[in-house]
Amino acid sequence: MPGLRAFIAVVLAALFAAGPALALEVKVGLLQIESAAPLPLSRLDLPPADLGLAGAALGQQDNQTTGGFLGIDYSLQTASVPPDQAQAAFDALRAEGIGIVVLMADAATLTTLADSAGPQVLLLNATARDEALRNADCRANVLHVAPSRAMLTDALVQFLMWKQWPKLLLIHGSHPEDVALAEAYRASAAKFGASIVEEREFADTGGARQADTGIALVQRQIPVFTQRAAAHDVVLAADEAEVFAAYLPYHTWDARPVVGSAGLRPVTWDAALEAWGAAQFQERFEKLAGRSMREADYQVWLALRVIGEAVTRSQSADPATLRAYALSDGFELAAFKGQKLTFRPWNGQLRQPILLSDGRMTVSVSPQDGYLHQVSPLDTLGTDAPETTCTAFGG
Amino acid sequence: MKPALILAALLLAAPPALANKVFVTNERGNSVTVLDSATWEVIATFPAGNRPRGITISPDGKELYVAASDDDTVRVFDPETYRELHTLPSGADPELFVLHPSGNPLYIANENDNLVTVVDVKTRQVLAEVPVGVEPEGMAIAPDGQMFVNTSETTNMAHFIDATSYQITDNVLVDQRPRYAQFTADGNKLYVSSEIGGTVSVIDLTAEKPVVTRKIGFAIPGVLPEWIQPVGVRITRDGSRVFVALGPANRVAVIDGATDAVIDYLLVGQRVWQLAFTPDEAFLISTSGNSNDVSIIDVQAQTVIRSVQVGEQPWGVVVAPD
Structure with a gap:
């Protein structure tokens, strides 16, 4: 035309x-x-x-x-x-x-x-x-x-509390960012009243991303790695380095949902x-x-x-x-x-x-209903004004 | 006088209520629900394509237009038989449109392509495509039909477009995510709702250039400010009352058209989206997407008189002319 x-x-x-x-x-x-x-x-x-x-x-x-x-x-x-x-x-x-x-x-x-x-x-x-x-x-x-990491971890833990799944088995990686993420999850759990019933570290021993027939090995290793854990509602993975979390769903010893770095993930988009x-x-x-x-x-x-x-x-x-x-x-x-x-x-x-996504659907969006704040419900996510140690903004 | 006779006398004294059909699009139900405005009963439900949202009717009441968003088309129905007559080219993902007061053409906001598509409803041809801001949404036409307005949700503007030359004459900045625009019947004012900004901008059209003279804000005790999200707007013909649907605040705000002050909030269903008057302006119908119903508001009394269950996730509403 x-x-x-x-x-x-x-x-x-x-x-x-x-x-x-x-x-x-x-x-x-x-x-x-x-x-x-x-x-x-x-x-x-x-x-x-x-x-x-x-x-x-x-x-x-x-x-x-x-x-x-x-x-x-x-x-x-x-x-x-x-x-x-x-x-x-x-x-x-x-x-x-x-x-x-x-x-x-x-x-x-x-x-x-x-x-x-x-x-x-x-x-x-x-x-x-x-x-x-x-x-x-x-x-x-x-x-x-x-x-910040705290905004993401707060968003996820708010949802777990709404679901009444307060008992968390925390599995974190060995990279510095994994350790920092685990620390953020500990703070979020304390903030909203969840309890980390046990922690385990998944050490990164290096190696290739995938190998032929790697699946068979994963299916044997992950159940063993997660067995005899204290009673928990969810498995919480802190794996920013993306070394192991994706292996957890369906392979855990106990039939529990996986959240955090795999399963239900807090994301910006x-x-x-x-x-x-x-x-x-x-x-x-x-x-x-x-x-x-x-x-x-x-x-x-x-x-x-x-x-x-x-x-x-x-x-x-x-x-x-x-x-x-x-x-x-x-x-x-x-x-x-x-x-x-x-x-x-x-x-x-x-x-x-913060969106909570399982990779195919947007499952929920935090802040969750009922988390109130005197300025904005969004300030229930992450470090709030009274806690910040930032001084460069005249605070 | 016996009570029965008093009742009969009252009934006779009341003006005869004309029954008009009320058409409600059910976004998730893929259908249109038809209500009778005399009884407020559901009289029919018919399939309307995938994800029906915007809806309007020709001035002669002979053609019903439905934006079937997921079909990328506007479906035209016979309001009597509910049969689909034909479709109109709309561009991708049509959501809202407005019909020229004469009944032709139809101005459609085409969100994906940052265009307003102008379609001749008789020849079913695209007359023009006007480039506007990012994510065009709300459409309004001046009462004299000389000018139409589009709101762009990410650019946050009301674009004023000459209806003859299709040239943009003015761009006015409003608050975040402008959803809907409505002229007063005298053409002197334009109200633009900003869903995320939480305000309604009042644009004065009597000066040389359109200018925002006031931003109406809302505050409802017990409702978080974040949930006050203005969407649909309707104004009485005399300009004395402006009604604004406030989305997940579950309220319709009543505004004094003379002072632009909020005078009341009417509790309706959940996530109230669009509004429509009956032709005599005795009633206003609001759609509530999250409670699957419409609320009927008595305009004079400013009260909600009842709610009626419709299909899944009602979105738009239009009432047939007398």
Whole structure:
């Protein structure tokens, strides 16, 4: 239909002629620090090459569409480097006049970059979950879009308490991140009144992700590993390194559900979510990326939308102004989770509901009904204002 | 006078109530429930395609339009026989639409492609596709038919579009996730509900440019602010009352149209979504998706008079004209 196409072109031209009230240029950087994470156990979980970057592409597109009506032009420059080149890549982005940078980086790299950047730069942490970044090691120029481990573990334990499954058999891995996750689960259990009846460590002895006929061995090892445990309602796996948790369901000695790093998992995004307009959002992403959306994609998209929303409302591209607006009462963001997302002004953490997914369905969403809070039910997830040890935000 | 005669006299004195058909889309039930507005009884249920949501009827009452979201089409039914007459091209995943006051064309929000699709309901041809913001949702048309409005949920704007040239004339920022827009009958004001923002923006249309003059907020004792999610909006013809469905707050807010102050909250079913008046504006019907019923509100008395069970997860509602 060439007539229609020409017509659309006319409308498009008219659209951009009608709108622009101000001319604003917003330069955003995305810095991905490549990590040597072990491969997941299931081939379905293998990371796509554009993990996170596809979310950035959609976020940039969404911001640009809105910006088109307002005369705001967004640009996104992406760099992906190993940890030892992080500073050089960051400085290169800065040299191009970029003052807003979304980071997909480990905690140590993030802190180093934040310290080198100063108050005229705004960093958005899209992936690091470390508790310390929101507490003792917090930095005034960093906003956290990624949830902390405590937010995720609180979300799961709230659900277990709602289900009246308070007795937990905790199995954690031997990697530092597994130990940190186990610690977060202990804190969540204490916070909401669950009890960890027994703990076991699954030591990573190395080796390949899969071997031919590996299944036979797993079927013999996991029941033995989990037998004679104290009476428990669920098996709680803390395995961020993805070494063993995927082996637990159906292989445990006792017939108990598995939660945590396998089975029912607390996540920021689930490709099965359809509620709250998520179905359309999933379809837009899938059309763009040719695959379903993962947590990292959602979190990077969210970081770009935080920037877009702060720019739209404050009509500014200045990083310090955007930071102040994001932390103000005026900031709110719709993000397909059924309620607005806002920032905790005491440590720069984005408040967000956490989904509980079994990989095929969104089973529940936390905070659970009945967990009340004087500010927001979302603040029942993670470190709250009275407990935080972060002082960089004037607390 | 004997009691029976008093009753008879009262009955005779009451104005004759016209029975109108009320059509309710059941999003999960894949059906449309038909109620009688005189008795509020269910008189029919018919299949309406996959995931029926938005619903409207032609001014002459001869064609019923249903957005069958999972079929990517608008299904057109005969409101008398409930037979499907034909379908209209809608683009992917149609949800809400609005009919020109003359009955033609139909303006459809097409969420996946960031477009508003304009369809001639007689020739069944696409007349135009207008690029708008991200995730277009709510659609409204000015009473004189000169201009229509689309709300985009992720861009958070109301886009004003000239109905002749299909050019966007103005873009107005509102709060998060604008769901629904409704003009007053005199065309002087536009109300836009923001589901996640929890507000209704009042846009003044009498000045040179449309401008948000007020944002109506809501507060209900015992209801978490997060659950106050404004969606459907209806305004009486005289502009004196504005009704807003508040989603999971399970309330319909009553607003004084002169001052734009909230004067009451009416308790209805769970997750109240869309609203429709009877033609005489004596009653307002609200759909409650999580309790599978509709609530009937007496507009003058501002009270809920009853609720009626319909199909699974009722979403949209329209009442046949007199």
